[in-house]
Amino acid sequence: MTTIGIIYPDHAAEDEYPTAASRLGVRLPVVHVYGTDLHAVPELLDLGSPEKLAEGVSRLLTAVAADSVGPVRPGDAVDAVDAVMWACTSGSFVYGHEGVRQQANQLAEVAGVPAASTSQSFVAAVTALGVKRVAVAASYPEEVAVLFTDFLAASGIEVVARGSAGIDTAAEVGSLDGARVTDLALQNDHPAAEALLIPDTAMHTLDVLTAIEDRLGKPVLTANQVTIWHGLRLAGSSVVSDRLGVLFSRV
Known part of the structure; x- marks a missing residue:
């Protein structure tokens, strides 16, 4: 089953991911990174920092391993994820156009699979x-x-x-x-x-x-809709649904 790892900031609307997963027939495991819960530029820059996202990958690896059957080596856990998404718009676009690209490249390098942010989505x-x-x-x-x-x-x-x-x-x-x-x-x-x-x-x-x-x-x-859609396409999957907007029914 296609699996897109979701790195999500703090807690707010992360329940949309299991909702979407059930509608699409895919896996969308969610892990969290934490920062100050403010829509303010300094706090958002911290939230989307390389250190925070590397921490998110580590949490994701642990979560996928825990959900697997039998012993799993660290490398095997990442192999079970087809793509990783930084599910935060403001924690990416605050870095500017080039910074968004660099952030995603760093995330992909750490995760070892295709990666992107909600801004790119x-x-x-x-x-x-x-x-x-x-x-x-x-x-x-x-x-x-x-x-x-x-x-x-x-x-x-x-x-x-x-x-x-x-x-x-x-x-x-x-x-x-x-x-x-x-x-x-x-x-x-x-x-x-x-x-x-x-x-x-x-x-x-x-x-x-x-x-x-x-x-x-x-x-x-x-935001959550495009994050899931783009993550699936990074993984080579083009799931179609009439329950997640025109985006999922057209392309």
Whole structure:
């Protein structure tokens, strides 16, 4: 069974991964790294540091080994994972366009398998859909939301509108219910946008994703969704589903 290892910051919406795994028939083991629960640049740089991500790989290796049958050598545990994803958007794009690439390369080197971040997953998803212009509905404070749109622009994606909810912590984002997530999406769409991006992996979006797309009439890309999608494609898998948005049903 295809297995994508998920390195997830702290605790907020990590329950979306077992939900998606059951819908797709894949394995998405989640391990955690920890930092200060703030959407602020210094804290985010620390969260996405090489040391933290190497720690995440170590946790992942241990978790996969514990879930295996029989004795497993350290190298064998990584072999049981087809790709590794850093499931954090803000903990990657704060490094800038080139820094995001370097971060993923370092993660892949430590893990010994293909690796990427959620920031890279958004770019890959937008490209796969053939989209050129997007709107962004961010939960972050404005200072952090700007860095995300700067990253998209540097990746060749035009941002026609950006909304910021100004939420300081991932824990608060994780507590938003489906109605508030839907409101955030609807309020920050733009007629010129070909897709709407919701970039925080701390936000629960999978259960309202298709309903938002139906109301907007366009693809909606959310952080945990694109992370899983890109991880599967790094692993050479193209699972199709009608329960995880247009992205999983089209490409």
